[in-house]
Amino acid sequence: AEFAINMSNQRFWEAPVQQYVEECIQGVVGSREKNFNMRWTASMVAEVYRLLTRGGIFMYPLDNKPTTNGGKLRLMYEASPMSFIVEQAGGVSSTGYERIMDIQAQDIHQRVPVILGSKKEVERVVSYHKKA
Structure with a gap:
């Protein structure tokens, strides 16, 4: 199992x-009860290619940095x-x-947070958001 996220932003x-x-x-x-590999190439295209071929999850989540203004990645073209x-x-x-395509x-x-990948993994993160 793999996850891709920029760990330098963890505190946010x-x-x-x-x-x-x-x-x-x-x-x-x-x-x-299983090991995960963390990946981060800072290229969404490369990360999505990897998760399409190997499974996993890519996240550029909402954070509390004032410069991200609702997310980092652009809705329309990323x-x-x-x-x-x-x-x-x-x-x-x-x-x-919410579902990005909706x-x-x-x-x-417009910028939005992004969590995408294997159904089971994304649904797990979404379920944590619902409980919060």
Whole structure:
């Protein structure tokens, strides 16, 4: 199992993402009882290609940095196209709160949080958001 996230932003993430990543880091001794590999190339296309071929999850979650303004990746030309591809392959995409493909753009450069990949993994993160 693999997850791709920029760990340098960990202190800025919401609690549900913190919880999910901590479970992955704990590996076989944690509640998930399996090891995860963390990847980060800082290229969404490369990360999505990897998860399409190997499974896993890609996250650029909502954080509390004032510069991200609702998310880092742009809805119209980053999040939506990759979400479409992942969903066509049987995966899921979400902001943590809503399906990315259901978002009506308010601005051409609108930014959104992105959590996409294997259905089981994304649904786990979304369930943590619902409980928070």
